[in-house]
Amino acid sequence: MPAALLRPRGPLAQTNLISTLLLSLCLHTGPVTGGIMKADEIQNGGGDTISHSLALVQRLEALLAQGNGSDVALRVQTVGAEQVKVIQAHSLMLSLQSPVFEELLLSRNGTTLVLLETAECAAVFDKFIRLVLKLPSSLDFVLNCKHTHTHRYLYCGEISLCLEQATYLHKLATKYRVQGLQQGVTQYMTQNLATNSPSGHVVEWYQYALQTGDVALRDSCLQYLSWNLSSVLQSGEWTTVSNDLLMTLLQRSDLILQSEMELFAALEAWINQNEPDALTAENALRAVRYAMMPPRELFRLQTQSPVLARYQESVRDLLYQSYQFHSASPLHMAKYFDVNCSLFMPRNYLSPAWGSPWVINNPMRDDRSTSFQTQLGPSGHDANKRVTWNALFSPRWLPLSMRPMYSEQGSTQPTRVDGGRLRIIITPATSSADFAGVSFQKTVVVMARKQGKMVVRHVYNFHQSTEETGDFLVDADLHRKMSEYLVDGSLHLHIVVKPLYQTLIATKK
The missing domain is CATH 3.30.710.10 (Potassium Channel Kv1.1; Chain A)
Incomplete structure (x- = not known):
């Protein structure tokens, strides 16, 4: 040996080992290379120091x-x-x-x-x-x-x-x-959640974080899956999702995807691939928001979906409520039913009926504006009603806390100033009596290129202005051309408008 x-x-052993290590280091062949730090680089002063x-x-x-x-x-x-x-x-x-x-x-x-x-x-x-x-x-x-x-x-x-x-x-x-x-x-x-891998790794990392109690990693994986669900649904990783993770995702309202139909198609594929027990399949199908599908799609599902045909009894009440939702006036329906439940609540849908993409070139240069239209609400009663929205992006807007105080003659309008904050304001172009009983939540999805592909970098929710969030792109540093929030010098956004119906009058059925 x-x-x-x-x-x-014991202590003698540690002393001997330290001596041995130091001797080994000193006897190691090769010149000692390093640098000398100047005195003004040393916080505490006292002259130069040699760094090896x-x-x-x-x-x-x-x-x-x-x-x-x-x-x-x-x-x-x-x-x-x-x-x-x-x-x-x-x-x-x-x-x-x-x-x-x-x-x-x-x-x-x-x-x-x-x-x-x-x-x-x-x-x-x-x-x-x-x-x-x-x-x-x-x-x-x-x-x-x-x-x-x-x-x-x-x-x-x-x-x-x-x-x-x-x-x-x-x-x-x-x-x-x-x-x-x-x-x-x-x-x-x-x-590295966005890094491409042959079979995917985010779902595996989520399950590992769940088992080990790593809350930070678990939440990061869940957020990535929720915000980039469309790409996840199209990957081979989707069928590896566990029963618990599936239910966790289906119950979220912040999922970002094209439409509820896209989610149902993916769920149908998951059920066919994994063949879960009846209770798991029924719970998953009951988490689908059928009211967010147009009546023509509901009819198609009922006649063409083998999975829905197999479990139709377990979701019959949800389908019935969805047809009621599409046939009656939401204002009238809200008198008798709770329209604030998840069935009638949109997710963050990227299809044109719910919002619009917005690419802002040189975002720190000038104010920018755009207009787009959305459907008034998800109800079939509102299918032909459109709302025109005006959106204003300002790179230097004076925060509310820094604005002049109100005077007797009126208020001074907020102004753009150097050193101000980034801000987006989204308002309807006209007012309408149809807006009664509807509140509009706006969501700005910020895209970025990571590991060579476009992913969701951040999501902001507000009612009229991003100033309500207080942290809109606060760390983006858009002055830098190499900012992680810019793609070829441009800011890539997607505005989503989510109409939420409100229960106005409670009456006995």
């Missing part, structure tokens, strides 16, 4: 690769597999980065630590351990999605990461409580 592995334990941090990181990596000063052998095994991976490491570095490793090292017998891992985690364990042994105290490390140059995270704080490795590295970081790496991989996964 090498002499480096035969070391006493990069050289030190490189030497730590070489120390790991060569096994110099190693005092522990990590034996990584998988149950039921003969293959064993042995990694020479340094107990001091492991203990500094992982409290779990610290406990294991204190209770070990001998110089070998046996670790049982799944086959997938064992496959990336050497990458994980090399990351842990060079992990800095802060989150100042790099996660790159590359297949080349496998960096060692624990020693040097860098790693090349691929989509298929993310969950297994996250599992190891969670198991051994390497918090910096755990947060870093979560950040990597959040930033």
Whole structure:
């Protein structure tokens, strides 16, 4: 057995190991390269400082690769597999980065630590351990999605990461409580939700986050799926959605998709592919908002959909209410029924009847305006009624809190000023008695190019002006040509108008 592995334990052992590591670093061949920081770059003053941090990181990596000063052998095994991976490491570095490793090292017998891992985690364990042994105290490390140059995270704080490795590295970081790496991989996964992969990965990451209790990752995945549902429905990933995730999505009103018909078609495909039990299928079909479909589409579904024919009894009441909704005046129907329930509430539909796309070139230059039409409401009674909307985009609008106070002669109109906020105002071109009993929620969907494809970057809901949200594109920094919110210098928006009927009078049936 090498002499480096035969070391006493306790404070003396740690002192000896530190000395060995320092000696190994000093004896490492190659010139010491670094830089000298000027005195005015040092916050606390006191003269110049010499920075050789990069050289030190490189030497730590070489120390790991060569096994110099190693005092522990990590034996990584998988149950039921003969293959064993042995990694020479340094107990001091492991203990500094992982409290779990610290406990294991204190209770070990001998110089070998046996670790049982799944086959997938064992496959990336050497990458994980090399990351842990060079992990800095802060989150100042790099996660790159590359297949080349496998960096060692624990020693040097860098790693090349691929989509298929993310969950297994996250599992190891969670198991051994390497918090910096755990947060870093979560950040990597959040930033790569839009990355193309052969079979998709967002649904898998959502299920993993749900199992491990990673709330931030779970919410990021759920938001991505909700905001980009049309593309998800058209991918092979859709059929892998679990029963619980399916119901979670179907119950949301913030789904962004072309129409409710698109959602029903995807649900029908999911049921045919997964063959769920009757209760699951019935609950899913009852979450469809049939009232948001025109009567002609409802008739077609009832006569042509095998899934609806099979479960029609479970949704008969919803179909009946939907036909009532389309045949009667919403104002009259609201006297007898609750029209504020989800059945009568639109989602964020991108079809022309509900709004319009808006591409704003050079958004920080001038005020811009556009006009578009929407259907007055989803009810068939309002199918032929149109509302014309005027939309104004201003890059420098004086916030409400900074406007002049009202005077006896009247109020001063808000003005555009340098340093003001971005703002969109959406108002009807004319007023009408048909608006009675209807409120209009406006939604601005902000698109951006990420990982080579267009995805939803942000969603803002308001009634008349984005000033109601208080944070409209506050972090967009549209002055920069390379802003993540711009696509070839343009701001890509989609305005959605959601008419919501209100219950005006409650009467006994």
